[in-house]
Amino acid sequence: MAKLNDEAVSERLYSLNLGPQHPSTHGVLRVLLKLDGEYIVEADPIIGYGHRGHEKMAESRTYEQFMPNSSRIDYLSGLIYNHGYTLAVEKLAGIEVPERAKYIRVICAELNRISSHLLWFGTYVMDLGGFTPFLYAFDDREMILDILDRVTGSRLTYSYCRFGGVNRDIDAEFVSMTRAFVKRLRSRWSDYHNLVTKNVIFINRTRNVGVIKPELARLFGVTGPNLRGSGIGFDMRKIEPYEVYDRFQFDIPTGNNGDALDRYNVRLEEMEQSCRIIEQALDQLPDGLYRNEHVPFKVKPPKGEVYFSFESARGLTAYYLVSDGSSTPYRLHVRVPSFGNLQVLTDVLTGTMVADAISILGSIDIVVPEVDR
Amino acid sequence: MAPERVEPVIKFALLDEILNLARANSLWPMTFGLACCAIEMMAAGASRFDLDRFGAGVFRPSPRQSDLMIVAGTISKKMAPIIQTLWDQMPNPKWCIAMGNCAISGGPFEVEGQYAIVPGAHLIVPVDIYVPGCPPRPEGLIQGILALEDKITGGEKKNYLRRFRRAGGKS
Amino acid sequence: MAKKDQIAQRLEQLLPQDAICRDENYRAGVILAARLTADKLRAALQACEEAGFFLECITGLDFTDAMELVYHLNCYEPGSRIALRLFCQPGDTPPSIGDIFPAALWHEREVHDFFGIQFKDNPDLRALLLPDDADYHPHLKTFGKTHAYLKWEDVYGKIK
Numbered sequence: 203m204a205k206l207n208d209e210a211v212s213e214r215l216y217s218l219n220l221g222p223q224h225p226s227t228h229g230v231l232r233v234l235l236k237l238d239g240e241y242i243v244e245a246d247p248i249i250g251y252g253h254r255g256h257e258k259m260a261e262s263r264t265y266e267q268f269m270p271n272s273s274r275i276d277y278l279s280g281l282i283y284n285h286g287y288t289l290a291v292e293k294l295a296g297i298e299v300p301e302r303a304k305y306i307r308v309i310c311a312e313l314n315r316i317s318s319h320l321l322w323f324g325t326y327v328m329d330l331g332g333f334t335p336f337l338y339a340f341d342d343r344e345m346i347l348d349i350l351d352r353v354t355g356s357r358l359t360y361s362y363c364r365f366g367g368v369n370r371d372i373d374a375e376f377v378s379m380t381r382a383f384v385k386r387l388r389s390r391w392s393d394y395h396n397l398v399t400k401n402v403i404f405i406n407r408t409r410n411v412g413v414i415k416p417e418l419a420r421l422f423g424v425t426g427p428n429l430r431g432s433g434i435g436f437d438m439r440k441i442e443p444y445e446v447y448d449r450f451q452f453d454i455p456t457g458n459n460g461d462a463l464d465r466y467n468v469r470l471e472e473m474e475q476s477c478r479i480i481e482q483a484l485d486q487l488p489d490g491l492y493r494n495e496h497v498p499f500k501v502k503p504p505k506g507e508v509y510f511s512f513e514s515a516r517g518l519t520a521y522y523l524v525s526d527g528s529s530t531p532y533r534l535h536v537r538v539p540s541f542g543n544l545q546v547l548t549d550v551l552t553g554t555m556v557a558d559a560i561s562i563l564g565s566i567d568i569v570v571p572e573v574d575r
Numbered sequence: 576m577a578p579e580r581v582e583p584v585i586k587f588a589l590l591d592e593i594l595n596l597a598r599a600n601s602l603w604p605m606t607f608g609l610a611c612c613a614i615e616m617m618a619a620g621a622s623r624f625d626l627d628r629f630g631a632g633v634f635r636p637s638p639r640q641s642d643l644m645i646v647a648g649t650i651s652k653k654m655a656p657i658i659q660t661l662w663d664q665m666p667n668p669k670w671c672i673a674m675g676n677c678a679i680s681g682g683p684f685e686v687e688g689q690y691a692i693v694p695g696a697h698l699i700v701p702v703d704i705y706v707p708g709c710p711p712r713p714e715g716l717i718q719g720i721l722a723l724e725d726k727i728t729g730g731e732k733k734n735y736l737r738r739f740r741r742a743g744g745k746s
Numbered sequence: 747m748a749k750k751d752q753i754a755q756r757l758e759q760l761l762p763q764d765a766i767c768r769d770e771n772y773r774a775g776v777i778l779a780a781r782l783t784a785d786k787l788r789a790a791l792q793a794c795e796e797a798g799f800f801l802e803c804i805t806g807l808d809f810t811d812a813m814e815l816v817y818h819l820n821c822y823e824p825g826s827r828i829a830l831r832l833f834c835q836p837g838d839t840p841p842s843i844g845d846i847f848p849a850a851l852w853h854e855r856e857v858h859d860f861f862g863i864q865f866k867d868n869p870d871l872r873a874l875l876l877p878d879d880a881d882y883h884p885h886l887k888t889f890g891k892t893h894a895y896l897k898w899e900d901v902y903g904k905i906k
Contacts, residue, residue, distance in 0.1 A: 222657060223607060224636065230609055230654060250875040251654040252610055254684050255691040257860075258884050261892045262688060270683055277611035293775075321614070340621035358710050359611055420800045423849035434822060441824045505901055509775030509818060509827065511802075520775075522805055522818070526901045530893040537803040537818070545852050571610045574651075574875055653877040688891030690884050691876075 214238055220559070222251045228325075228563070229570030233547075235556070242559060245551035247544055252571040260534035265291055265365070265501045268534070273359040275536060276572040278321060279515040281314040281350070281360045288363040289444060290510035290521040295365070295503035302490040303367035304446045309380065309483045310350065310362065312476040316387070317346040318515035319469045326466070326564040327398055330407050335398050342387060349379050365501050366494030377484055384477045394470065408462035412550055412562035415460060422549070423542030426517025427468045428566055432460035438513035450482045462565035469567075500529040516540055516567055536575060540568040592733065598642070598668060599724035600736050601630040605641035607661070609648025612675035612710040616647045619713035631720055638664040643723070645716075646696040649677035649684055655693050662700045670727070672719050673702045676709045683709060718743070749797055750777050750826040756793040757828075761786060776818070776829040783832070784840050790830055791843045794819050802827070804853035806861040808887045809898045813861060815840065833898075834863060842868035860885035 221232035230251035236244040256271050263271075272287040273280035285307050292299060324339030347357045353372055354362040362369050398404050414424065416432045429436055435454045439447045455471035457464025505527040511520035517539025524533040543566050551559050608616055619626050626632040635641040638661045650658060662671070673696040676682030681694030696702055703726060706719035721741045728734045731741060757766055757780050765781045782790055802818040817830040834840055842865040844851040854865045855874040862883040865871065873880055887895040 222654065223638075223661060229613070250873070250877070251651060251657070252649070253651050253653065253691050253875045254610075254649050255689055255884065258688070258690070258890060258892075259684070259686055261887075262686070274611055274683070277614060325617075337622045340618060341623065344618070344621075344623045357712065358614055420798070421795075421848050423800050423802060423847075436822045441822070507774050507902075509829070511775065511820075511827075518802070518820075520802065520818075522803070522816075524807060524901060526894050526896055528894060532894060532896070532901055533805075533807050535803070535805045541803075541852065542849055545849060549848070571649075686891075690882065690890055 215243055218556075228568055231544075231563075231568070231570045231573075233551075233559075233563075235551075235559070237556065240555045242551050242554055242556065245548055245559070247547060249544070249570065249573050252574040254571070254575070256575045257534055257536065260531050262530065264529045265503075265531065268531070269361045269363070270359065273361055274571070275575060276514060276516065276519075276538070276540075276569050277359055278318040278569055279314050280358065281354075281362060282311045282512070282514045283519065284360055284363045285311050285445075286510065286512040286514070286519060287521055288365055289512065290508055290523050291365055291501060291503060293510055294506065294508040294523060294525060295501055297366050297497055297501070298494055299366055300491040300494060301446075301488045302371075303492050303494075305483050305487050306368050306372055306492060307363060308445050308447065309372075309480055309487075310354075310368075312479050312483075313346050313350060313380070315515045316473050316476050317343050317350075319473050320346075322469065322515075322567045323394070323398075323466075326567075327404070329560055329564040330404065332398070332401075332404070335394065338390070338393065338397070342390060345383050345386065349376065349383060352376065352379075364493060364497075366497040367492050369493075371492040377487070380480060380484060384480055387473070387477060391470075391474070399467075399470070405463065407558075407561050408466060408565065410459070411462045411558050412554070412565060413459060413461045414546060414550055418546065418549060419460075422546040424517070424546050425539045425542065426513075426515075426567075427465055427472065428517070428543055428546075430455065431457040431465035431468045433458060436518075438511055438518055442511070444510075444512060446483075447479075449486065450479045452476075452478050462561055465565045465567075502527065502529050511537070514539065516569065516572070517543060538572045538575065540570075540573045544568050544573055592728075595728045596734065596736060599727040599734060602643045602670075602720065602723070603633050603635050603641045604631060604643040604645050605638050605661070605665070606634045606636055607644055607646060609646070609650065609654065610677065612647035612677070615710040615713055616645060616674065616716060619716045624713035624717060626717065626720070629717070629720060629724070638662075639666065641665060642669050643672065643720075644669065644700070645672045645674050646678040646700070646702075647674040647710075649682065650693040650696060650699070651691055652693060655699055658696070658699050670703045670723055671696070671700050672704045672706060672716075672723060673697065674706045674716055674719065675711060676707060679705050679707060748826070749799070749821045749823050750828070753794060753797045753799065753826075753828060754778055756797065757790060760789055760793065772825060774829075776827045777825055779829040779831060781832075782830050784834070784838070787830075787832060788841050788843060788846070791817070791819075791846050794828070794830075795846050797821070799826075799828070801847040801849045801853070804850060804857055806857045806863065806885065808861065808885065808895075809901070810887075810895055811897050813863065814898065815857065815863070836862070839864045839866040841866050844868055859883070862886065 216237045218235045222230040232248040234246040320339045320343045324336035327335040354360045437454045452475045503525045507524045520537040522535040526532040678696040685694045768778045799819040799821045805816045807814040812833045815832045820827045
């Protein structure tokens with residue numbers, strides 16, 4: 203690490219702008235770096251280039267009309283956000299959901315989680331310079347998108363969940379396609395491990411890079427695979443199970459050091475655990491209604507508030523919904539995991555080299571329109 | 576008084592045609608994904624919907640090395656001056672595709688009381704092709720790129736390197 | 747002792763009797779909600795930090811008679827989320843907690859951006875999400891189009 207000469211330090215610092223248009227396709231993030239040679243002295247993320255005003259829009263739309271917005275906040279886990287929003291409103295309004303609908307929503311949410319992690323995997327290794335795993339990951343991801351496209355009608359930004367269930371029922375073709383996909387994904391782990399995990403260059407670029415200590419993670423509100431990579435097994439699906447997650451057996455992978463390699467391993471393992479959940483859910487899938495027929499056309503939750511948190515692909519996400527008894531929310535605040543995950547970089551990036559900064563930025567897995575809302 | 580078009584003194588029609596053929600079949604896009612449409616743009620460049628077979632798969636990060644700007648995503652007011660700067664940095668000849676409803680007209684975010692976005696890329700840069708959808712399927716983006724190639728060469732018949740008919744294409 | 751009981755004890759020592767409202771049913775997603783005043787804010791959050799909580803988010807709410815700041819904190823055990831609520835009037839400067847929880851620096855910047863609430867001692871209150879030259883505060887109910895602008899009691903009723 204560079205030892206800075208105390209005198210005239212400010213004259214030797216060079217300001218470099220990383221973004222807002224840069225090849226790592228995380229969105230429009232700008233990080234203002236102050237460099238001393240190749241080492242970063244200060245990193246200041248500047249966000250807001252993707253601000254679209256979701257929360258203000260919520261105050262003039264009905265609950266149903268906000269559903270497309272919820273998917274576009276974090277477009278990579280669009281179905282999980284849809285799901286969480288629906289659960290928040292159902293909790294506040296006291297709407298019952300039939301069993302089959304719960305299982306369908308969980309299966310689709312886990313498929314979405316796998317597709318988000320696959321995309322992260324492809325783009326992270328592309329950031330580090332390897333282009334081939336990107337193509338492998340996108341190929342697998344296209345299979346998931348085919349499955350979800352058949353039932354929801356959309357590839358990326360879904361509005362599939364409705365208050366009281368889902369929009370359309372799944373059929374036997376969906377079940378067989380999903381089982382075939384899980385089988386195929388499991389056969390690909392060896393490919394991914396041979397290509398990337400055992401690759402010496404990859405290991406050198408990720409081991410001991412971007413270490414996030416658990417105490418630092420707690421002070422900055424870091425959640426999700428970043429926190430689990432640092433050793434704390436905090437996953438909302440296990441801590442406060444919602445929907446039917448308490449009926450499945452799955453593990454929460456954790457790492458030891460908190461470096462980028464640990465976060466990578468945690469995410470790959472999480473994909474395998476999601477496959478386990480999908481298989482168990484398909485085995486337990488009951489017959490019945492896919493939607494509660496008695497939900498009013500315009501949902502009017504009673505006065506009050508609810509803070510509903512769930513686990514998206516990036517961490518702990520929450521909808522804080524304040525209702526004034528009408529069909530429009532009074533205030534809708536979304537707590538996004540990438541907000542804390544990005545803020546920890548102000549601390550973690552100091553003292554690293556610029557090339558390591560790209561590796562750390564990629565391993566945190568942020569989606570900038572989510573930070574900007 | 577309208578500015579006069581500067582015409583070259585000696586015109587080589589055949590050379591122009593050859594140059595246009597070359598430009599159309601080797602478009603180099605700039606990676607300019609702003610929001611959700613960026614993911615479909617990446618999917619269009621990936622293995623299933625290959626953009627490389629049209630010569631357009633080489634995504635350049637730097638605007639100075641690219642000739643096609645695909646504005647994919649919502650343009651916020653904070654981002655607008657940067658789009659202008661990037662467009663100015665691109666060397667001529669350059670083209671622009673507005674991908675997705677947000678880049679065409681603000682999309683799902685253009686509501687009464689919206690304070691944060693610019694409703695459409697045409698307010699900032701001159702757009703050649705509009706690709707609708709939210710987000711458009713990668714096939715839609717490919718159709719947009721093929722339409723741009725037709726625009727550059729002046730018609731599908733003149734694009735001698737193309738061995739198929741584009742659906743909805745006019746000669 | 748579970749962390750939520752630990753923090754409930756500490757808050758009971760710190761705050762007056764009727765300022766804390768405990769909800770075992772977790773109806774609103776929180777186990778207990780506490781009403782604070784600006785002078786007790788830092789002490790309460792210091793207690794949370796020592797008990798091992800992390801700051802989930804700071805939300806601003808706008809009503810006709812006051813503005814409210816809601817601090818949600820959680821720890822790594824199940825069912826332990828707490829909400830600390832603080833009323834403030836336009837023109838108030840609540841103290842910043844950026845030195846206790848560094849996560850609060852950005853949350854306070856965001857609340858300042860959207861509501862115009864200045865936080866005392868926050869080292870850096872630049873615009874976070876809005877353009878640098880923005881002089882409007884969008885989430886105030888008097889800005890743009892919004893459906894309802896009510897008093898606090900109209901939404902929550904007489905109890906906190």
